[in-house]
Structures are given as C-alpha cells and as structure tokens.
Amino acid sequence: MTIAIVTDSTSDLEPELRAQHGIRSVPLYVLFDGKMHKDGVDITPSDLFRGLKEGKKTPSTSQPSPAEFAAVYREALQGADEVISVHISGQLSGTVGSARLAAQDFGGRVTVVDSRSASLGLGMQALRAAERAREGRPAAEIVAELERVAAKADIRFTVDTLEFLRINGRIGGAQALLGSLLNIKPILTVKNGRVESAGRVRGHKKALADIVEHVRRYVDAHGGARVAFLSTPGGEDYLREIREGLRGVNLVDMGDHQIGAVIATHAGPGTMGATLEPLTA
Secondary structure: OOEEEEEEHHHOOOHHHHHHHOEEEEOOEEEEOOEEEEEOOOEOHHHHHHHHHOOOOOOEEEOOOHHHHHHHHHHHOOOOOEEEEEEOOOOOOOHHHHHHHHHHHHOOOEEEEEOOOOOHHHHHHHHHHHHHHHOOOOHHHHHHHHHHHHHHOEEEEEOOOOHHHHHOOOOOHHHHHHHHHOOEEEEEEEEOOEEEEEEEEEOHHHHHHHHHHHHHHHHHHHOOEEEEEEEOOOOHHHHHHHHHHOOOOOEEEEEEEEOOHHHHHHHOOOOEEEEEEOOOO
16 A cells, blocks of 8 residues: 655745655745746745845735646556645645545545644654655554644744734734834744744844744653754844754754745745654654
C-alpha cells in the first residue's frame, strides 16, 4: 500500500525539499498589479514588497479550485494507492474546503487533513506525513498522528511592521500608528487554527528574547522538539540571533525557510519566528 502526500503552497516548503520527500503542492493565488499569480511559481515575497514600495495596490489572496486539486490527486493516484492531503487551517483559508470537494470524486482514496496551522506549521506536518508514508504506515495511522501533532505544535513569531496587520484588518489604524511610534513588536501564535496575539514587546531584541525563551519552555515541557525557522525578506539575520540563543537546546533542526508570497501578504517584511512540534506525538 503506497501513500502520496499533497499539501499547498502555504506550507512554505522549498521545491527541492518537497521533491526530496515526494510531496506534491497545489499553489494558492496572489492577485497583485492586476494579475493573478501562483504562489511560489510566478511571485515571491521580494516581488511583492518591491511592488508595494513602487506604489502598487495592496495584494489579495485566493484559494485553488477543486478542479486544481482533482488534477493533482489524479496524477498522484497513478503511482499510489491513496493520498493524504494536508492543508492550511480552515479558519484562515477556504483551501481545505476546495480539497475536500475534490476528494469526494475519488472513492475514499483521498483523505484531507486540516493542519489547524499555516506556513511551516503546515509544512512540518506534511514532512512528517511523508516520513511515515515511507515507513509503510497506513493512512489512518498517519492521519491520527498528524491530529495529535496539531494539538501540541506551536508557532511563535513577530512582524517588523504593523502596517500589514492594519491593511489586512487585524488591528486598527490608530493602534498601528501608536505601535509604530513606540516600536511595539507584536508576538503572535497560531492557536486553534487562528492567528492570535501572544503578547507584545518593545524592540527587536526583546522580541527575539521572547521567541528564544518560548522555544526553551516548549522543549522543557516536551523533552525535545523539532523546529523550523521562518522569515520573510529582512528577517533572515534575526534567525541567526535566535539560533545563537538556542545553543545546547534539545532540538532537531529542520532548517531555515522563507515564507511564501501568500503568507507574506499578511505578515509583511522582516517577519521571523520558530515553528515547533514534539519529537513524538
């Protein structure tokens, strides 16, 4: 029994990494500068931020259609018996709904999983699913493990500017202005499938210290963890400082990853953080 793994572009896994693990990805869309771009195919966060600096209108994002998922499932099932399709939280996007509609046409051979996460929180679940599929685990066992991981996984990140949160309706204009004047850095997490506030600090140094301390607490609570570091352009250098603060901590390092254009549309430049999941679920 062979199982193929499908995810979407908000997993923020690089093409080389997906290829290495045999993971297929369905891109979401970014509507920008009058054109519809495929996330990770036609547009990058650097393209996005450069265009905004030039005065182009704020982008919007949209999900793939059921037909696009069906095409990928059809291809995957030519070489596999089943598909596990893992996607961005249904609280954040309608992507998982499109996947479920498409799955109905495949006679129970496609199982769709709501990761209840986004970015590398989703990406790490897709990687885990691919690892378990290679081990020959049955689909039901893999899905059950992903559900346990989702309940324990964590993301801790901060953004450099409050402007993108304002544009996307997360905070009000006055709050964004005051926060910028005071150099406030929000600490954010994904909980129950939604982006939520986990606090706020003044300045990058305190934001970095918060992320480092949070990772240490997570590792203490779980006896170790898998970690993947995420950033948008402008946030990469801060990841080095986070790593420095985590020397000697019991972590399986899954590498640094750049957030794709869809997630970057909401996070903005200079975003950085860490995604955590337990070593065993």
